[in-house]
């Protein structure tokens with residue numbers, strides 16, 4: 001039995017992280033450390049007004065830091081959300097942002113902070129080549145990230161995913177200065193997260209670690225992080241879903257989320273490439289969608305990753321320490337935590353195949369897949385996920 005009170009740490013990798021139960025009480029101190037006197041808290045409408053957020057705002061207020069809330073953030077944030085946030089920031093003469101919530105709120109908050117000094121449109125800073133070097137860096141607002149889900153890892157990431165409504169595509173906006181300056185990783189903030197969201201976001205964290213690990217790029221540092229990130233997801237995710245108030249499970253799954261995001265600078269792959277179009281067109285939950293497509297992508301990639309996955313299976317201590325054992329583990333975890341088996345349950349039909357495959361092929365994550373994939377290959381995986389057919393099983 002692990003005492004969650006002992007799971008406390010001050011980490012400086014990849015940014016300053018204050019990890020531990022109850023550390024949300026350090027929010028005023030974090031503001032002070034960054035010289036923030038007039039913070040704007042950015043969150044989503046579901047969280048605004050919940051007791052965990054009220055407590056954070058009260059802590060700031062009693063420390064002389066009045067903290068207005070901006071909550072016009074959609075589940076898959078769009079440019080209009082970023083623009084409205086920039087306007088609110090300027091109107092209130094704010095000097096820093098508290099990004100409070102799940103991936104959507106954190107991404108939107110980071111994009112708002114980044115856009116404060118920019119004169120060019122946000123799409124100029126899509127993560128392509130060295131586009132980020134054209135950004136204005138002076139005046140980017142400092143960000144304190146307070147995650148309330150354990151999935152995206154956006155709190156330790158240098159990018160934000162924003163949906164371009166004109167083309168219904170998710171675009172990755174990247175700048176090194178988008179990395180939050182301080183993260184408050186308090187497992188207590190996650191105890192109210194509904195089971196379905198715990199499961200879905202946890203599958204996003206697992207997908208980040210898994211895809212980073214499988215990406216063929218040379219990055220042994222990321223490989224090491226990703227392996228342990230997968231192990232933490234294996235040990236703790238189902239428990240966090242079963243026992244939402246288990247603080248050790250919340251602490252370790254939160255850590256797996258940080259690790260996934262730290263590792264995926266190495267690359268992602270077809271899980272994300274297939275998931276992004278489904279999210280854009282059918283408004284599905286990103287993490288849940290990753291969980292749905294995960295075994296189909298693993299099976300498709302088998303020729304390139306079989307030995308590597310066997311190594312991971314041994315590290316994870318799986319009963320059957322080989323590729324099939326790992327596939328069994330993913331399928332069993334998915335069903336244990338209530339993730340659907342196929343994309344039909346997410347609303348996809350054969351009519352979507354061509355359009356979604358074309359979108360997946362140009363998704364920037366597709367290029368990190370261990371087996372090269374274009375529209376034809378990605379369509380093939382979508383078909384398998386429609387039919388519920390995992391190759392080799």
Ligand SMILES: [Fe+2]
Nearest residue numbers: 152204208272
């Ligand atoms: Fe993701």
